[in-house]
Each structure stands twice: as structure tokens, then as C-alpha cells.
Amino acid sequence: MKSYLHLANGSTFEGNLLTETTVPATGEIVFYTGMTGYQEVLTDPSYKDQIVIFTYPLIGNYGINKVDFESKKPHVAGVIVYEGGMVHSHFQAEYSLADYLNKWGIPLLSHVDTRAVVKKIRKEGSMQAAISGDESFHIAGSGSNPKLQPYISQVSTSEIVSFGKEGKHVVLMDFGYKKSILDSLLAQGCRVTVVPYDTSFDQVQELKPDGVLLSNGPGDPKQLLYLLDNLKKIISHFPSMGICLGHQLTALAFGGNTKKMLFGHRGANQPVVDLKTNKVYMSSQNHSYEVDEPSLSNTPLQVRFRNVNDGTVEGLMHKDLPVFTTQYHPEANPGPVESSLLFKDFMQMINDYSGREKVYA
Incomplete structure (x- = not known):
């Protein structure tokens, strides 16, 4: 399903939603540069309520296993990738990246121009963002100052x-x-x-x-x-x-x-x-x-x-x-x-x- 990534600076990027969740997801957008380790990133409590964009284009290629979790559940608000729907292949894999995120109601947006998004972040800094099915969705405010106290009590x-x-x-x-x-x-x-x-x-x-x-x-x-x-x-x-x-x-x-x-x-x-x-x-x-x-x-x-x-x-x-x-x-x-x-x-x-x-x- 066609969906959109909206940045607080007014930029909008089109992509394909690989999960079934339809509720807009909001959070501070940050980027991760590693070629592997997406499972650990998703379940690291330090990423609580952030939208993570992965710079490596092939994310999900080795699936999700039962041993590489950093906590009991994912903490990210959303995930942005270039290619995230490929058939995964790994002897430990239990299910796909999309299936895992869909279980927790976390949107996975693929075929986004991740290079262009990261250039925006590197130039203007981390900012609030949203994943939505509405191309005209508007983000209220432009800052990124989440309240930490509820986060700490949650994690x-x-x-x-x-x-x-x-x-x-x-x-x-x-x-x-x-x-x-x-x-x-x-x-x-x-x-x-x-x-x-x-x-x-x-x-x-x-x-x-x-x-x-x-x-x-x-x-x-x-x-x-x-x-x-x-x-x-x-x-x-x-x-x-x-x-x-x-x-x-x-x-x-x-x-x-x-x-x-x-x-x-x-x-x-x-x-x-x-x-x-x-x-x-x-x-x-x-x-x-x-x-x-x-x-x-x-x-x-x-x-x-x-x-x-x-x-x-x-x-x-x-x-x-x-x-x-x-x-x-x-x-x-x-x-x-x-x-x-x-x-x-x-x-x-x-x-x-x-x-x-x-x-x-």
C-alpha cells in the first residue's frame, strides 16, 4: 500500500507500506549505518519511540531469529528502508522482518529514497517525523524534545x-x-x-x-x-x-x-x-x-x-x-x-x- 514519510521540515517521501498497520506513527527520525544488526536495533530500548531509517539498502534479508533480541519487544515507532520485503534466508530465521513488525503494530515503509532522507537529516539534524497513508499529513511543531520520564519508566x-x-x-x-x-x-x-x-x-x-x-x-x-x-x-x-x-x-x-x-x-x-x-x-x-x-x-x-x-x-x-x-x-x-x-x-x-x-x- 502506498504510504508516506513526512519530516518536520515539510519534506515528504513516498514509499510502500509492508505492514498492515494504518495508524500514523510519529517520532524523532534517526538513521543507522550498519549493514547488519537490524534485529538488535529494533529491540534496543534506547530507540524508544524513534523512527529508524536504515542506510544499508537490503534490510530483512536474513529474517528475524529467537536469539538476537536485546529486549522482549521492539521499541521503535517505525522503520524506513529501501528494500525490506525480499525473501529472507538464514538457518536461524523464524519469520520475516515485516511479519515481526506487523505483530507489534509497527509500520515498515519500503522503497523510500533513503539516501535523500539521510541527506536531509545530516544537513538539518534529527527532527520529528511521521509515517502516514495521507500524503497531506501535517506534523505539529518542528522540534524533537521527547519527554524522557515516561520512556524510562516504560523501559x-x-x-x-x-x-x-x-x-x-x-x-x-x-x-x-x-x-x-x-x-x-x-x-x-x-x-x-x-x-x-x-x-x-x-x-x-x-x-x-x-x-x-x-x-x-x-x-x-x-x-x-x-x-x-x-x-x-x-x-x-x-x-x-x-x-x-x-x-x-x-x-x-x-x-x-x-x-x-x-x-x-x-x-x-x-x-x-x-x-x-x-x-x-x-x-x-x-x-x-x-x-x-x-x-x-x-x-x-x-x-x-x-x-x-x-x-x-x-x-x-x-x-x-x-x-x-x-x-x-x-x-x-x-x-x-x-x-x-x-x-x-x-x-x-x-x-x-x-x-x-x-x-x-
């Missing part, structure tokens, strides 16, 4: 959940965590307790963790300013690692600043240099916001990782405390796994500071 666990039985105990603060982060911790032999994003310091302390990990999640970190005092207390008391949103919240908690990027980084092919080792990693990324580097000058944080392409901050380390962060995703999925060694670094940091709480509390 975070509402109860404490435990995984694993032995090993170092890590509390995973859930702002919308990817399953691959949990899997990476379990692969290090950890016992993991997933807790709601607003769990208090006293509640975390009662769990007696050896370390704390602040997860990824959707939206603007500044809409969680009310959590910063609690988070600073937690990450100042336990060896801590922050990923994506967790990285941004760590920067804010110690006095830094964050700002929105023009169109963000999303893809499985982003080069990052580790300033500590001078090694370059290819990384998986998904973020609209960045840490403002000049704001770090009066904080105890220093840059450890930097984006090779545009020089933006990709990770931090505390000058005194056992705390480090990454803006990118060391758990990958989708993407290269070379930076997964950072989970070993996290374990080593926990071991180094084991029993030394009074030194850094």
Missing part, C-alpha cells in the same frame, strides 16, 4: 531481578539496558542484580555489590537531573562503569555538561581511540547527546576515549575514583566485539578495589 525494570549465582556481584542500574550488557557481565563470571533506575543509594548498599554499572537508555540525560545526587553517591562509593546514557549521567553527576548533537552517532562502524593505550577500536554506537568536553575542566573527570571522525568524547575516567565510562557500546551486538575487553577491565578494577571501600567512599 526500566519495575522490580529487582537477579542473574547468576556466583562471582563478583554487580548491580546493573536499568535505564533501558540491552540484554547484551547483562550477557557480557555474566560471561565474566559475575552475579548480576538488575535494579530500577531510581533505586536509592541505601537500597544499593543493602545489596552489597562489588561494582555498579549504569546502563544505556533513551532520551536527554538532563531530564534525569533529579537523580544526579543519588547517582553520584552510588558511583562514588562503588567501582563503577557507565555505558551510553550511563556515561552521560556520570559526567553530569560530577559537574560536567551534555548537549544534543546535530544527528548523533548510530552504527556498527564508528572508530574510537583509547587515549590510555593509543589503540583504535571500531565500535557500535547509538546516541543523540554528547558530553561537552570544555565543561570537564573543573571536574575530576578526564577524557579516555575519543571519536576519531569528529573528535567528540567517547568515554571518561575519574582522576581518583574507580570509575570509567564509554559513550559507545563495548557489548556491541550489533557490531565489532574488540572493545568487549573493557568488561575485563571493569572486573580487574573491582578486584583491585575489593575491600577498600573506605579509601574512596
